[in-house]
Amino acid sequence: MEIYQNYIYGEFRDSHSKKTFRSINPSTELPWAEIAEAQEKDVNDAVNAAHEAFHGEWSKFLPQQRSNFLRAIGDQLKENAELLGTIETRDTGKMYKETKFQANYIAEFYYYYAGLVDKIEGSTLPIDKQDMQVFTTRVPVGVVAAIIPWNSQMFLTAVKLAPALAMGNTVIIKASEIAPAPLFEFAKLIDKINLPKGVINIITGFADKCGKILTSHPKINRIAFTGGMHTAKHIVRNSAENLSHVTLELGGKSPVAVFDDARIDNAINGVTASIFGASGQSCIAGSRLYLQEGIYSEFLDKISSKAKNIKIGPPMNEDTQMGPLATPNQLKNIQEIIDQTIQQGGKLVTGGEKPKEINQGWYYKPTIIECDHHNLPAAEKELFGPVLSVMKFSDEEEVIKLMNDNSYGLAAGIFTENNGIALRVSKAVRAGIVFVNTYRLISPIAPFGGFKNSGFGRESGMEVIKDYSNVKTTWINTSNEPIGDPFVIR
Secondary structure, three states, X not given: OEEEOEEEOOEEEOOOOOOEEEEEEOOOOEEEEEEEOOOHHHHHHHHHHHHHXXXXXXXXXXXXXXXXXXXXXXXXXXXXXXXXXXXXXXXXXXXXXXXXXXXXXXXXXXXXHHHHXXXXXXXXXXXXXXXXXXXXXXXXXXXXXXXXXXXXXXXXXHHHHHHHHHHOOEEEEEEOXXXXXXXXXXXXXXXXXXXXXXXXXXXXXXXXXXXXXXXXXXXXXXXXXXXXHHXXXXXXHHHOXXXXXXXXXXXXXXXXXXXXXXXXXXXXXXXXXXXXXXXXXXXXXXXXXXXXXXXXXXXXXXXXXXXXXXXXXXXXOOOOOEOOOOOXXXXXXXXXXXXXXXXXXXXXXXXXOOOOOOXXXXXXXXXXXXXXXXXXXXXXXXXXXXXXXXXXXXXHHHHHHHHHOOOEEOEEXXXXXXXXXXXXXXXXXXXXXEEEOOOXXXXXXXXXXXXXXXXXXXXXXXXXXXHHEEEEEEEEEOOOOOOOOOOOOO
8 A cells, every 4th residue: 555645845744633545546446545634734834834935945046946946847757757657547547658648748848837937027118207217027926726636637737836836936736635646756756856845735635624725725825726617616715715816727518510521530530539538537528529411420430430449448558548437426427417318318329338348447438429409418517538429510600509509618629621611610619729620639838728617717838927927016216306295286
């Protein structure tokens, strides 16, 4: 049994209460790690550590020095990609091929912001006052609470931690209690680079005794959250206690439209990646598929055949194509919604059950359901699993309405060889990310985030640095004359 402690003020610590909980391997359903459960005293320790570090040694570091630390974090990720991938796969069930690759690639996010650190500039204002020199500078916001979900920990940590450090903030990372081990392995790597104590703290615990206390803490200046809408509402309420700035990266029910003129094989691969990659456990999963009438039957036959042949099995195996779901609750929820959908008229094409040949683990077959309208449960609700709802459309105008007729607005996909269609639909669809003739890509250069119930604010890219900084305006009187009488209006 692996033992993981919270990382506070540069030290690995048990919780004050000595309470722990176990992390379960989704592919075996067996506990494999014992995790220290952070509660109120531990949260206070972490926040105070970050607060002290912000006002202490870290505040005196030059941008170039912060850049060196960011680059060192990236180097650690590259050097330890296999280890991090192994731990993440064991804790979440995510494919090892993907977790190993992702840990290696995520280093680029730290390199990107390492390069941006000394290019953050203010401006001189053409002020409408005589003998006044006025300029702005960007300064850090202070102590950042970064709330990380269990899926894609390295990526979702990097898009918060890297710009926060680049700007000179300090950070408390709250790892998901569902699968926190990868972030504690990450803490071990951070511990090697000799950051000032308290600049990065990593804890985990449950909602009321950890998350609520962290997000409402008076010394928190900014909250960056990725997760579900239910939790997000609580976080927004909590932030009223400290008036912290909040960004939310939430869920999605992303639509994918395939037009008659699309390259079928390319679209098949794109749709497969969008919904069956990571077992559908991705916030941008393309779970609503709209097929134009002319290709509907052909495409449905091909995607169904592709889904039936996906190899399900242990996520560490090289030949496995889809691993388990992360929790038994997901499995239960997905099955309930699929059953409801079928009862209401949905037609099960393939899947819809656990694979009978696998006795252990929270596995679920790639599932495709035909829906005659997209208000059926499977087509409307975020399932966070390998379930694709398929619907038919006639023309461009109709599919735009269908794609936008949902409370989420994170991502969308369009497959067409007509550039006019691609540009018109991508402009009209209410989604923060639009993929044309591709899907499920990330980059440190490209902003990431959604509209509507998919959240607000952006992560990645150059502009996000503004979310981790405040603008300070400085007025300098350059005149040799005394300031005029304040009681005389001039």
